Amino acid sequence: MTVDLTTKIKGLTFKNPVTVASGTFGTKDEYKDFVDYKKLGAIITKTITVKPRAGNxxxxxxxxxxxxxxxxxxxxxxxxxFLENKIPFFSKMKTPLxxxxxxxSAGDFEKLAKALEKEKKVVKAIEVNLSCPNVEGGGTNFMKKRDRILEAIRAVRENAPQVIFAKLSPELGDLLEIAGEVLKAGADGLSIMNTLKGMAVDIHKRTPRLANLTGGLSGPAIKPVALRYVYEVKKKLKAPVIASGGIMTAQDAIEFLIVGADLLAVGTGNFVQPKCTMDLIRGIQEYCREKGIEHLDELRGTLKA
Ligand SMILES: Cc1cc2nc3c(=O)[nH]c(=O)nc-3n(C[C@H](O)[C@H](O)[C@H](O)COP(=O)(O)O)c2cc1C
Incomplete structure (x- = not known):
């Protein structure tokens, strides 16, 4: 039995729901020895900013x-x-980018959106990162003000025709409420969720283990939290959702599908097992075959609760 994993979101078609979470899959072809890029449902890039950033x-x-x-x-x-060196690479691929x-600032988002509008043949959707916990200025500190989040979404909406996903984290405040507001401001869907702010201490040196003191927690530790938010957002708002937060195995992926996720982004999993995404696609297919599911939509959002 062939299982149809095709996933449709606002006029876009993905051959399966498996993608990679921003910042965890290199910037171009770094994973080519492990992953057949053609087999991914989509590729999500590392965050791009107007000016280069050295990071922390x-x-x-x-x-x-x-x-x-x-x-x-x-x-x-x-x-x-990105426009000069990365777009030409991605333009050769059929996998949606x-x-x-x-x-x-809203001006930055406007510049980025205008540039991506010109690349709309290659860039099928834009994920607006409103929730990075690790940077002053462009991260949650800047974005904590609700009106700035909405300004950012409006700036992208006004300047780019592509499908827009707003990437959120509970660090921003009431995630459900903010999700509703960004959809009203023009986002087509949501990306749930970015990392949770945390810290770790070296007990021998008595120093933080990160030079930045704090960082974003990701991986299986946050999966139950992400799952809960994806469930609640789908139930309340019905908007398309890219889920991320501890998706490492087919079992994880299927849990997120059952609560209604549209796309599944693997982040930390890429570091633990670089070919994780390929195993996941196979695992979802096997599960569906076993359960007699012919199309993924027979599974998506079917939680009995
Ligand atoms: C090393 C690392 C770098 C990341 N960089 C970004 C980034 O540039 N932009 C972004 O929106 N999210 C970034 N994230 C967050 C991930 O895209 C993802 O939302 C989060 O890690 C939860 O998924 P996971 O538990 O599967 O890793 C990063 C995560 C990690 C671990």
Missing amino acids: PMPRICETASGMLNAIGLQNKGLED IVNIAGE
């Missing part, structure tokens, strides 16, 4: 129980480099 001082990642902390600080080479962006 090292050490900026550390392992924790069932997860990891990161304080990369949105290191990237900036918009110009979702570009993740962040800014420090």
Whole structure:
């Protein structure tokens, strides 16, 4: 029996729901020895900002129980480099590209959206990162003011015709309420969720294990929280959702599908097992075959509660 994993969101078609979470899959072809890019449902890029960013001082990642902390600080080479050096690579691929962006002002979001509008043949959707916990200015500190979040979404909506996902984290405040507001401001869907702010201490040196003191917690440790938010958002708002937060196995993926997730973004899983996404696609197919599910929509959002 062939299982149809096709996932449709606002006029876009994905051959399956499996994608990669922003910032965890290199910036171009770094995973090519492990992952067949053609087999992914979509590719989500590392956050792009208008100007290059060096990121935070090292050490900026550390392992924790069932997860990891990161304080990369949105290191990237900036918009110009992305357009010149990354877009040509992605333009050769049929896999839909979702570009993740962040800014420090509505003007930044406007610039990014205008540039991506010109690349709409390649860039099928835009994920607006409103929730990075590790940076001053462009992160949750700047974004904590509700009106700034909405300004950012409006700036992208007014300047780019692509499907827009707003990437949120509970660090911003009441996630459900903010999700409703960003949809009203023009977002087509939501990306739930970014990391939760945490810290770890080296007990021998009595120093923080991250130079930044705090970082974003990701991996299986946050999965139950992400699952809860995806469930609640789907139930209340019915909008398309890209789920991320501890998706590492087919079992995780299926849990998120049952609560209604549209796309499944693997983040920390890529570091633990670089070919994790490929295993996940196979695992979802096997589960559906076993259960006699012919199309993924027979499974999606079917939680009996
Ligand atoms: C090392 C690292 C870097 C990340 N960089 C970004 C980023 O640049 N932009 C973004 O929106 N999210 C970023 N994230 C968050 C992930 O995209 C994802 O939402 C989060 O880690 C939860 O998924 P996971 O538990 O599968 O890792 C990063 C996460 C990690 C671990």
